[in-house]
Amino acid sequence: xxxxxxxxxxxxxxxxxxREARLALSTRNYKARGSxxxxxxxxxxxxxxxxxxxxxxxxxxxxxxxxxxxxxxxKPSNTGRLIADILxxxxxxxxxxxxxxPQLLALxxxxxxxxxxxxxxxxxHPARVTKQVERQPQKRPLFIMLDGTWAEARxxxxxxxxxxxxxxLAIDADKSSDYLLRxxxxxxxxxxxxxxxxxxxxxxxxPAAEQLNNHFINFKQRYLAGKANRTLDAFINFSEKNR
Numbered sequence: 001x002x003x004x005x006x007x008x009x010x011x012x013x014x015x016x017x018x019r020e021a022r023l024a025l026s027t028r029n030y031k032a033r034g035s036x037x038x039x040x041x042x043x044x045x046x047x048x049x050x051x052x053x054x055x056x057x058x059x060x061x062x063x064x065x066x067x068x069x070x071x072x073x074x075k076p077s078n079t080g081r082l083i084a085d086i087l088x089x090x091x092x093x094x095x096x097x098x099x100x101x102p103q104l105l106a107l108x109x110x111x112x113x114x115x116x117x118x119x120x121x122x123x124x125h126p127a128r129v130t131k132q133v134e135r136q137p138q139k140r141p142l143f144i145m146l147d148g149t150w151a152e153a154r155x156x157x158x159x160x161x162x163x164x165x166x167x168x169l170a171i172d173a174d175k176s177s178d179y180l181l182r183x184x185x186x187x188x189x190x191x192x193x194x195x196x197x198x199x200x201x202x203x204x205x206x207p208a209a210e211q212l213n214n215h216f217i218n219f220k221q222r223y224l225a226g227k228a229n230r231t232l233d234a235f236i237n238f239s240e241k242n243r
Contacts, residue, residue, distance in 0.1 A: 014092040015066065015081040016042070019073040022094060037226065043085075043219075044076040046226035051218055057088045060208040062141040064196060065107060065115075066092040067156060069148030079193035080147045082219055086212045095148075097159045105162060113142040117163050118195060121170035123154065128168045133203050143169070143199050147192050171195055 040050040064087060066080045073081075073094070084090040093104045108115055114136050121129045133141050144163065146153040157163070171190070190198075193216045200209035225232045 012088045013042075013081065013084045014090055015068070015073055015078070015084045018068065018092045018094060022071070022073050039076060044081070045219070045222050049222040049226040049232060051215075051222050054218060055085050055215065056211070057086060058208055058211055059089075060087050060200060060205045062143060062200065062203050062205055063087075063113065064090045065104075065142055065144045066090065066147045066192070067095045067104075067144060067160075068092060069095050069146075069152040069156060072148050072152075077223065078147070079191045079216065079219075080145065082193045082215055083145075083196050083212065086215055087208065095146075095156050095160070100162065107142070108144075108162065108166070112139060114139040115142040115144055115166050116169035117144045117146075117157070117166050118171060118199070119146065119153070119157050119168050121168065123157060124168040124170075128166075129170055130167050131170055131172070133169065135203075141203055143196070145192055145195065150189060169199075171198055 037046050039045060040047050040052060042052045043050055043055075045051060064083050066083070068080065072078055073092070080092070084092065091104075091107060093101045107113065114133075116130075116133065121131075135141070144166070146156045148156065193212065197209050197213050197216070200206070200212065222232055
């Protein structure tokens with residue numbers, strides 16, 4: 001049975017609420033990089049670079065399910081949270097190899113959804129792999145994102161048998177990631193929100209893709225400006241001069 005956790009939701013952002021649930025499980029304080037920075041509890045950016053006033057939600061024809069590894073919801077640099085900022089019907093669950101949330105299993109079997117596991121084709125049996133969403137009547141595409149480091153995502157993919165019967169939707173990384181907030185082991189590895197933007201474009205959810213992309217750019221600029229201890233305008237001017 002899944003662990004029962006009591007906490008007060010901060011917002012309609014499921015990743016922030018999952019963060020609170022994960023903190024409730026902790027026996028010691030979690031300290032991310034930059035833990036001494038005074039952060040906004042909503043966007044997790046330094047309060048001097050808060051972007052909460054710019055967040056505007058919208059609907060999409062598709063839906064995302066974030067399967068998050070252990071401390072991933074706690075990290076200020078996590079970009080799965082950005083998806084939930086813009087698309088409020090995003091789902092999020094902490095991953096466990098043995099203690100599987102029954103709500104996750106119910107979601108995967110819901111006849112109103114058309115689930116796809118988002119993962120590179122090279123790690124999957126060819127019979128499972130597709131590169132296009134084949135829309136089925138009366139079903140919403142449900143994109144299952146394995147959110148963690150690359151090593152953690154591979155572990156989740158290998159050790160989640162309840163995903164084994166689902167098709168794998170492979171996204172080609174035809175250009176390098178523009179993330180910059182964490183160092184990827186491969187320059188073609190995209191961060192979670194970059195993959196989500198491509199998926200939305202692929203299924204013709206273009207307004208949602210554009211709004212999420214704009215939110216990502218805003219978040220990235222403010223995060224890096226705060227990290228460099230610069231104002232946002234000063235950071236943007238500095239970046240443009242050094243391109």
